[in-house]
Amino acid sequence: MTKPGDLLLRWLSEEGAGDLGEVKQGLWWLGTKACPNIGTGAPGRWLRDAVSLAYLDIDWSGRRWSVAPPVLTPLPKAQGLAVLTGSRTAAFDRRLDELVQDRLVELYRASAERPPGDIPLPDSLIVRFGEEGELADLAADLGGVLAPCFAYQGASLLPSSALVERTSAPEYAAPLEQYDFEHCRYLPVRRPQHNGLYRLKRRDSKQVCQVLRSGDWYETTHEHGVYAVLADQNSAADVLRWLPEEACGRERIGTLFVDWGYPLPDLHRRVAAMCSGLAPRINDAAQNLAYDNVPKVVAMKIAHSLGQALGDSSE
């Protein structure tokens, strides 16, 4: 029987693209069956992880999504491991099963640990390879593409959180919330008084995030807005930290820790997650997310693009 996370990915892969509301309904429906203690926001968290793991691309403000084409991409410094991600239709799964049965691919399925209130994620598919030629053949057999190591390529393309999209001020007396960096949540405010990140509903019913900086308003996403404001306040805020692995010969590889309340933007999360092909670990005690197998150079590019200095400390 197909596991819930894999079934959900197959469902989205068979659909190809669509409306975010319908997907959330399906996620909630299966989620309530799969986890008795499903928590509020579980579909949203699943979708964010699915974006991180490069299964989906989501236009959050347009409320639409599309599944990404199947891609095989090597993991950085992972001793010959690659991740197979993107669309996973029933036909794709059949072809992959045949290849595994014929021993033409060395495949590992890794399940992600998630809290009991979250909807299970699809298993990550990790492939062992000796030469990139093997990966190219496998990608062709599966109808996908071989992409150069996404962690490195993506890191070199990361956009900054600079504010460029000027927008109008919120409507007078319309409901407004300001992000409280101390408590990591939006709080209602009567009117915008200080520079900061605000959330409001526009006349077209879309909820948007806007940053107020020196009297000017900029439209942004929540994640980019958090870092744009943070960079203004403190470029060494110590919300992103990197710790090298202790294994011999792997000093330039480590774990990237991201504090709760300072979520990475979608593409930044994807770059971090595609270092291991796995969803980040959730550290309840330290209140952070841990991305494994992140080369220091990749971590630095992530931090730099967000206007932050990379700290180094333990979990």
Place this chain on the structure above:
Amino acid sequence: MRRAYDRWHEVLFAEFFGVGHALQSTVLYVDDEVERELAERHGIDTPLAQAVADEMYWEGSDQALLWRILSQCRLWVAQGCNGAPPSLPVLAASVLAATRMATSDGMRRTNFRGRWYQMFGVPQEGYKANRLDKALDDVAAMWEQLDSWLEETGGLYGASTVSTDEFYWRVGYPVSQALVRRSDRQALTRFFATTRLRPRNSTEVPGRELLRRLTAWSAGRDRRLSPRLMEELRFASGSGSFEKGDPLIVSLLERLASDWDGTLHEPDRKQRRRALGLRLAVTDRGRRLEWLADVSEDIEETTVRIHDGRSFTLHTEYGNVYSGLETLEPSEAQLRLGVHLEGDDLVIEWVPQEVVLLRMHSDLGEWVSTEYFEPGEQHWILASSSAAGQVRSMLRAIGTQAVRETSVPGVPGWRTFKGVRAVNDAAFINTLDSGGEHIHVLQPQVRQHAKLVGGLRIAREYRAGSGVAGHYLRGGEPDLLLPAAYSPDGTVEVALDGQTSKLRADPRVPFPLNVLPLEEGQHEVGTSSSSQVFTVYDGFHERLPEGTGSLGYKCDGTAAPRVSDTKSADVFVRGAAAPAHTALPRTVIVKREVLEAFFLDPYGGVVSVHSQQTPPWVVKRLPEAAASRVLEAEAPIGAVWFVYRTPQRWWVRAVVPNAAVPVPEPSGEDYRWAYAVLSAGSKCSDARWSAYVQAAEAVIGTRDRSAE
């Protein structure tokens, strides 16, 4: 002088089928009070029953008791049914008798005939009683004629609520009209609004479900329903699984609902106002309470006021709800006393209740109050301080293990019960059967037809007109909601693909179809009376479905911060496929245990590669087999050969397979390079490698000659 019968006909026509009743549900409700009020207002001295009795033919049995009225009715039909049928006073008299039905005078509350005879001063038994009893056949036919007339005139004189049932069909007609008086109809429009019924009941909420909700709505609160209707509700609600069929009130409610136009019944107002039930929402992950109003048909923007004078401008928002109520913060007093917002075209009301059921709103992603419990889904329950204890006991009884109890933000004393779900069907049904003051929050919706809900739909574009309820991914088959049962134990037999599966299920809990091992293809599921057709497939696409990869991050040196359509010729990041932007160092991977390894360049350079441990995250997070010894080495610039030793032998590999390799040009002192080449010397037959072996031998030969 005009006959009293004709005057009553005129008055009844104006009162119940006059101009103001067009397109509205009309109920010919006449009790003693209404009769008295009409008689006084119109100066009629003859009581209604007497006026009817005066038209009866008591003299002999050669004609029907009501033959005069029947003749007028025939003439009325022959002349084209102009105006109301002449039977109105007879029908009104039958309703008058029905309103007198009560347990008194040695009669039971279900005894219509006794009251019918009594109204005409006829003994309960005897010749006259028999004549009156026989006349009920004609009265029933008159009711049917009235119903047809209202239907055929297209609502010009009002929408019919004339109803009956098979068991009591003759007396059912007047009884149906006696259940709901004018004030009840006013109250019922409020009820329809607060239960968020759609105008004309477009979502087809069945009568039994309306009865369930009305019973809950009126329990323990004065909703201004007449004692008669309240008694009928108590009676109908207590009739369990309705083994004899639905009580009359069920079909009456259904008719009233299907005729309801979404407005309040306010006889004193010229303009009819639309009505809505206010909803309570717990937002921001349970941190905040808000009022929420669904959008009313045709009202995109409006203003409503509350009793303290504050006004709120409402705008249509995503999720089909109004924005504009954010500053109306829910309080304990509002929950206890209710909220009434009204404007010129809209009335929105929160009816006070001690226990509030919430379910996840699929569009808003927030917990929002709802009218019925869905056993397969999660709910939250808000309970006042006085109800919290009973709710707690109820939830213990249904066996929900993971309920979390917290305070309600901003409402002292109230408690939130999160994660309420019926996981144990037997315990859930037992709890429902046990009843209790607040049991209504756990009651599922009553249905008339089988329905599929949830599931993972695929190929939505194939649905229209195919007669199939939906196509679903195998493993994501929907849940089956079963219609209510008439069986003694309340359960129904589930039929799958024409075969009853010897499975009896309680229609109060959804039947999960994804636990059945269904083959790919079409299936029909339901009960013997109502079923649904659906299909299941593992997938439809041999290639990638349309839409795959249709969003991506446009790349122009750097990636755009947000995704956009990928239809243009630009370069995009889609999933884990990014354009090659950075030249990456070439790596060599050996899937074996390596004891020593070297990179060699053509100029005598040699770089040794150190062994590596398996990364800790591989050990911790991947299956054990993934942690095998593998060497990965980054080739230095200029390296062309990679040589390495496993426990078995030496190996040679070109760093860039199938590429041209420069001619070796070591210096005469590159002994380390030469040893490395010669260690693996014979292990590769590649002509390019042979040149390196020869060069290495030359270096070593030079050294040996020098030593001599």
